[in-house]
Amino acid sequence: MPEKKLRVDFMAMTPDALSLIYAAFRQCYHAGFVADMWPKLLSGEIDPQVQADFVSKTMESGHDSPIEHVSMTFAVEGISRACSHQIVRHRIASYSQQSQRYVAENDMEYILPPAIAKIPEARERFESFMAEVQSAYTDLRDILVAHGRKSKANEDARFVLPQAAETKIVMTMNCRSLHHFFHLRCCNRAQWEVRAVADRMLAICKDKLPAIFANGGARCEQLGYCPESPKFACGKYPVRENLA
Amino acid sequence: MPEKKLRVDFMAMTPDALSLIYAAFRQCYHAGFVADMWPKLLSGEIDPQVQADFVSKTMESGHDSPIEHVSMTFAVEGISRACSHQIVRHRIASYSQQSQRYVAENDMEYILPPAIAKIPEARERFESFMAEVQSAYTDLRDILVAHGRKSKANEDARFVLPQAAETKIVMTMNCRSLHHFFHLRCCNRAQWEVRAVADRMLAICKDKLPAIFANGGARCEQLGYCPESPKFACGKYPVRENLA
Amino acid sequence: MPEKKLRVDFMAMTPDALSLIYAAFRQCYHAGFVADMWPKLLSGEIDPQVQADFVSKTMESGHDSPIEHVSMTFAVEGISRACSHQIVRHRIASYSQQSQRYVAENDMEYILPPAIAKIPEARERFESFMAEVQSAYTDLRDILVAHGRKSKANEDARFVLPQAAETKIVMTMNCRSLHHFFHLRCCNRAQWEVRAVADRMLAICKDKLPAIFANGGARCEQLGYCPESPKFACGKYPVRENLA
Amino acid sequence: MPEKKLRVDFMAMTPDALSLIYAAFRQCYHAGFVADMWPKLLSGEIDPQVQADFVSKTMESGHDSPIEHVSMTFAVEGISRACSHQIVRHRIASYSQQSQRYVAENDMEYILPPAIAKIPEARERFESFMAEVQSAYTDLRDILVAHGRKSKANEDARFVLPQAAETKIVMTMNCRSLHHFFHLRCCNRAQWEVRAVADRMLAICKDKLPAIFANGGARCEQLGYCPESPKFACGKYPVRENLA
Numbered sequence: 001m002p003e004k005k006l007r008v009d010f011m012a013m014t015p016d017a018l019s020l021i022y023a024a025f026r027q028c029y030h031a032g033f034v035a036d037m038w039p040k041l042l043s044g045e046i047d048p049q050v051q052a053d054f055v056s057k058t059m060e061s062g063h064d065s066p067i068e069h070v071s072m073t074f075a076v077e078g079i080s081r082a083c084s085h086q087i088v089r090h091r092i093a094s095y096s097q098q099s100q101r102y103v104a105e106n107d108m109e110y111i112l113p114p115a116i117a118k119i120p121e122a123r124e125r126f127e128s129f130m131a132e133v134q135s136a137y138t139d140l141r142d143i144l145v146a147h148g149r150k151s152k153a154n155e156d157a158r159f160v161l162p163q164a165a166e167t168k169i170v171m172t173m174n175c176r177s178l179h180h181f182f183h184l185r186c187c188n189r190a191q192w193e194v195r196a197v198a199d200r201m202l203a204i205c206k207d208k209l210p211a212i213f214a215n216g217g218a219r220c221e222q223l224g225y226c227p228e229s230p231k232f233a234c235g236k237y238p239v240r241e242n243l244a
Numbered sequence: 245m246p247e248k249k250l251r252v253d254f255m256a257m258t259p260d261a262l263s264l265i266y267a268a269f270r271q272c273y274h275a276g277f278v279a280d281m282w283p284k285l286l287s288g289e290i291d292p293q294v295q296a297d298f299v300s301k302t303m304e305s306g307h308d309s310p311i312e313h314v315s316m317t318f319a320v321e322g323i324s325r326a327c328s329h330q331i332v333r334h335r336i337a338s339y340s341q342q343s344q345r346y347v348a349e350n351d352m353e354y355i356l357p358p359a360i361a362k363i364p365e366a367r368e369r370f371e372s373f374m375a376e377v378q379s380a381y382t383d384l385r386d387i388l389v390a391h392g393r394k395s396k397a398n399e400d401a402r403f404v405l406p407q408a409a410e411t412k413i414v415m416t417m418n419c420r421s422l423h424h425f426f427h428l429r430c431c432n433r434a435q436w437e438v439r440a441v442a443d444r445m446l447a448i449c450k451d452k453l454p455a456i457f458a459n460g461g462a463r464c465e466q467l468g469y470c471p472e473s474p475k476f477a478c479g480k481y482p483v484r485e486n487l488a
Numbered sequence: 489m490p491e492k493k494l495r496v497d498f499m500a501m502t503p504d505a506l507s508l509i510y511a512a513f514r515q516c517y518h519a520g521f522v523a524d525m526w527p528k529l530l531s532g533e534i535d536p537q538v539q540a541d542f543v544s545k546t547m548e549s550g551h552d553s554p555i556e557h558v559s560m561t562f563a564v565e566g567i568s569r570a571c572s573h574q575i576v577r578h579r580i581a582s583y584s585q586q587s588q589r590y591v592a593e594n595d596m597e598y599i600l601p602p603a604i605a606k607i608p609e610a611r612e613r614f615e616s617f618m619a620e621v622q623s624a625y626t627d628l629r630d631i632l633v634a635h636g637r638k639s640k641a642n643e644d645a646r647f648v649l650p651q652a653a654e655t656k657i658v659m660t661m662n663c664r665s666l667h668h669f670f671h672l673r674c675c676n677r678a679q680w681e682v683r684a685v686a687d688r689m690l691a692i693c694k695d696k697l698p699a700i701f702a703n704g705g706a707r708c709e710q711l712g713y714c715p716e717s718p719k720f721a722c723g724k725y726p727v728r729e730n731l732a
Numbered sequence: 733m734p735e736k737k738l739r740v741d742f743m744a745m746t747p748d749a750l751s752l753i754y755a756a757f758r759q760c761y762h763a764g765f766v767a768d769m770w771p772k773l774l775s776g777e778i779d780p781q782v783q784a785d786f787v788s789k790t791m792e793s794g795h796d797s798p799i800e801h802v803s804m805t806f807a808v809e810g811i812s813r814a815c816s817h818q819i820v821r822h823r824i825a826s827y828s829q830q831s832q833r834y835v836a837e838n839d840m841e842y843i844l845p846p847a848i849a850k851i852p853e854a855r856e857r858f859e860s861f862m863a864e865v866q867s868a869y870t871d872l873r874d875i876l877v878a879h880g881r882k883s884k885a886n887e888d889a890r891f892v893l894p895q896a897a898e899t900k901i902v903m904t905m906n907c908r909s910l911h912h913f914f915h916l917r918c919c920n921r922a923q924w925e926v927r928a929v930a931d932r933m934l935a936i937c938k939d940k941l942p943a944i945f946a947n948g949g950a951r952c953e954q955l956g957y958c959p960e961s962p963k964f965a966c967g968k969y970p971v972r973e974n975l976a
Contacts, residue, residue, distance in 0.1 A: 009767035012752050012801075014744050020805060023743070024828035024902045027807070031835050033900050035741035035807040061717050068826035069744075069904045071803050073752060075759070075767040080403060082344070085325065091335035094800035094906065096756035100326070100407070101435065103763050113400040115393055122387040129380040129404055136373040143366040149359055155435060156357040159324060160373055163344070164403035168765050170756045172801045172906075174826065191345065191399060229549050253523035256508050256557075258500050264561060267499070268584035268658045271563070275591050277656050279497035279563040305961050312582035313500075313660045315559050317508060319515070319523040338556035338662065340512035347519050412521050414512045416557045418582065418660075468972075473793050484956075568891060569817070570832070579823035588814070588895070589923065601888040603881055610875040617868040617892055624861040631854040637847055643923060644845040647812060647896035648861055651832070679833065679887060 004109035004166040006078040006193075008200035010208070011170070014070040016042055017209055021175075022051040024066035025058050052211035059212075067175040067212055074201055075170050080111040082163040083193040092177040097169040100158040104141070108134050109166040114192065129162075136160045175212050178205060187218040188234035248353035248410040250322040250437075252444035254452065255414070258314040260286055261453050265419075266295040268310035269302050296455035303456075311419035311456055318445055319414050324355040326407040327437040336421040341413040344402040348385070352378055353410040358436065373406075380404045419456050422449060431462040432478035492597035492654040494566040494681075496688035498696065499658070502558040504530055505697050509663075510539040512554035513546050540699035547700075555663040555700055562689055563658050568599040570651040571681040580665040585657040588646040592629070596622050597654040602680065617650075624648045663700050666693060675706040676722035736841035736898040738810040738925075740932035742940065743902070746802040748774055749941055753907075754783040756798035757790050784943035791944075799907040799944055806933055807902050812843040814895040815925040824909040829901040832890040836873070840866055841898040846924065861894075868892045907944050910937060919950040920966035 019041035185198035263285035388397040429442035507529035632641040673686035751773035917930035
């Protein structure tokens with residue numbers, strides 16, 4: 001019944017990612033077949049910096065569909081069900097999430113919101129409640145099993161599990177969808193938890209594929225201003241009205 | 245803090261739905277322009293039964309993309325967060341869901357699983373726990389507000405809310421996506437709650453657009469056999485191995 | 489074998505569209521169930537102008553997913569296969585297109601590009617070539633039929649049909665996808681033909697649902713500046729670098 | 733102006749594909765975090781055959797979403813514009829296609845349908861027509877350039893290019909979308925050209941990832957019967973009515 005911390009692990013990325021994106025961009029404008037150019041891309045005969053520069057420049061002009069050819073897969077643990085519910089609303093993505101129907105929560109772990117952690121009184125109330133949750137879950141499971149509902153006991157007992165209950169998820173998004181995810185979820189207006197997930201994913205993306213994610217993040221990072229209405233702006237960048 | 249019952253309301257459907265689907269099918273194979281045929285479809289000069297028969301026959305041959313032109317919108321209340329989390333995994337759909345960040349749960353309603361409702365001991369345990377939830381939520385909100393976290397109090401206090409917490413959602417799916425939803429969620433293997441939602445939606449669909457949904461439902465309803473492996477089959481239809 | 493002109497017909501829109509979008513927006517932030525508010529929305533008891541203002545304001549703050557609940561269906565004729573190939577690249581949409589496999593082109597109609605129409609010499613060359621196309625198509629069909637390939641004669645003879653060959657398509661997009669379509673295709677950098685289609689669709693959308701489409705169109709119409717790099721900018725709006 | 737033959741090149745696949753799919757499946761039902769199991773999967777400490785068997789069995793029970801985590805990228809040349817128009821109708825995929833607006837067709841290559849190739853009279857008519865196409869394209873480009881339309885000359889001249897005109901495309905699909913593609917396009921009812929593309933892609937998939945694609949192909953390959961109506965059945969498998 002302990003608190004669980006966020007962990008975001010990189011699992012996989014389409015190989016030769018930059019070259020693949022470069023090849024896809026080139027195929028749009030090139031008379032030849034990029035498969036013929038592919039060995040030169042892989043061998044480095046075509047300088048990776050040249051590839052990166054070409055891709056950056058073309059993306060700046062608004063043509064970003066070729067970055068879809070590369071996908072990234074992450075394994076995430078230490079997030080609440082509240083957070084996973086937000087994540088799976090992103091529809092251009094693939095998810096495999098731990099099931100509360102199949103996995104019993106005999107030792108439920110939970111996410112402790114930082115604002116609650118900082119206030120001793122709140123933290124105490126929260127933690128004592130988590131103990132009550134575990135007890136209610138176990139009691140209900142036992143009762144259901146005792147009444148011959150063994151195969152469905154998890155499924156029904158989980159109704160008492162909190163939004164704070166920890167979950168794990170494997171998620172795959174292509175680079176274009178990742179950029180969109182970061183636009184929304186790295187914004188200071190996003191909820192703290194999904195923002196923490198997005199920030200970790202973005203750091204991995206910047207590390208693995210800098211040519212594509214160098215200026216990734218909330219919309220303001222690309223725009224140079226905040227697209228929100230002034231009353232919601234966080235102040236990191238000026239709002240558009242104050243640009244000039 | 246009462247129990248809340250499922251309610252599925254029909255909100256909207258693309259108008260002249262059968263004619264629209266018929267027109268879309270016809271456009272694929274017809275030399276003329278269906279917009280020229282449209283007035284005759286709307287006036288009934290082309291018999292609706294003829295339209296329905298044509299559509300059914302073409303769908304049977306596996307050509308079902310034209311039914312995507314018609315969408316249905318439902319408003320659903322009285323479902324748990326566990327259930328809504330399952331629903332929004334269907335990605336070819338649009339959702340607007342009540343936010344626990346914006347709406348305070350001062351009088352939280354909840355979903356009581358039928359299997360728990362039937363066992364007095366379980367029901368009592370469940371209901372007394374729901375009272376504890378309300379109390380923990382209110383306490384945490386108060387503490388957060390007292391510590392100057394008013395604007396984020398809902399957002400963090402909701403971590404104690406249970407999967408059972410009632411939610412409301414407006415959802416739109418096109419007919420092809422609806423059929424897929426019913427294939428998975430009307431199956432007896434689906435969880436009871438999402439199956440109840442799917443069954444209500446299917447009843448509305450059959451009523452509003454019988455030509456498209458007459459044989460809607462779990463896969464077995466169209467196949468005439470159960471596509472699951474024998475150990476999971478519910479027995480309503482024979483499994484494929486036992487067909488002959 | 490005549491030239492064919494563009495025609496874009498409105499076929500259907502989700503009924504009570506503004507109210508449906510308003511209801512979906514409200515459900516996100518509202519404690520009650522929007523289905524209970526629905527009759528008041530339909531009766532006008534809640535002023536449509538209030539609904540429109542609420543929706544516009546919320547969209548401006550970047551929350552636009554509820555407009556997905558409303559879809560529009562158009563029937564388009566008088567476009568080339570080149571144009572339809574561009575249109576169907578928009579993936580959040582549904583299409584039913586006239587098949588060249590099923591429909592014989594015994595009197596092929598074609599699209600004449602305006603730039604060619606304006607130069608007599610070019611127009612003459614184009615039109616005489618279209619006559620050659622018809623003749624090649626008919627010859628090939630006849631040969632294939634004479635060699636016992638009747639059922640596949642259209643399918644193979646159509647390989648000689650030009651990109652200019654006229655096609656017809658029924659298309660459905662939700663309002664969010666429509667906005668995206670207009671962002672790209674109403675831009676002066678888009679190809680003239682798909683821009684003409686997009687402009688007609690936009691005019692219909694503005695007429696049918698002004699609260700949602702009032703400032704629809706190319707990105708610049710919402711941004712107040714051109715997001716393209718300076719060398720591609722058309723001049724209608726200043727580029728971002730020149731904003732201040 | 734020569735004929736061009738189909739070529740389908742494998743470009744990329746998500747690395748450690750089987751293990752990634754296995755890990756995603758396991759995360760759904762497993763109490764632990766698959767990232768902790770990942771090194772054992774990569775090192776082979778968990779036998780690849782065990783992984784393959786687990787995945788096959790789970791897929792058979794109808795749970796196939798985890799195979800979405802793996803994508804394949806192909807480069808295709810030697811297909812007609814007719815064929816690419818069919819391919820891009822598959823919406824759960826990413827495409828980068830050679831542009832006829834940017835690439836001049838000074839030496840247009842084309843696809844010769846096999847049925848036409850087999851009939852000398854048809855072949856001759858087809859080939860002489862392709863020469864006419866090249867001549868019309870070049871004439872129109874020259875006229876447009878002479879009239880000051882250089883930058884748009886390709887864009888407008890291409891209206892005379894035939895459906896047979898060769899195109900090149902880079903395409904990425906995840907494994908679930910690939911299976912769907914094969915269901916439709918490997919069927920003997922599919923058009924010969926897109927079927928040839930699908931067959932090549934399937935052969936690559938079977939080679940690269942046999943655990944996922946062993947029984948890939950048209951629907952009949954999984955079902956053991958033909959799901960088409962009897963009048964369209966090719967005879968490779970019995971239709972359902974004749975199963976027993």
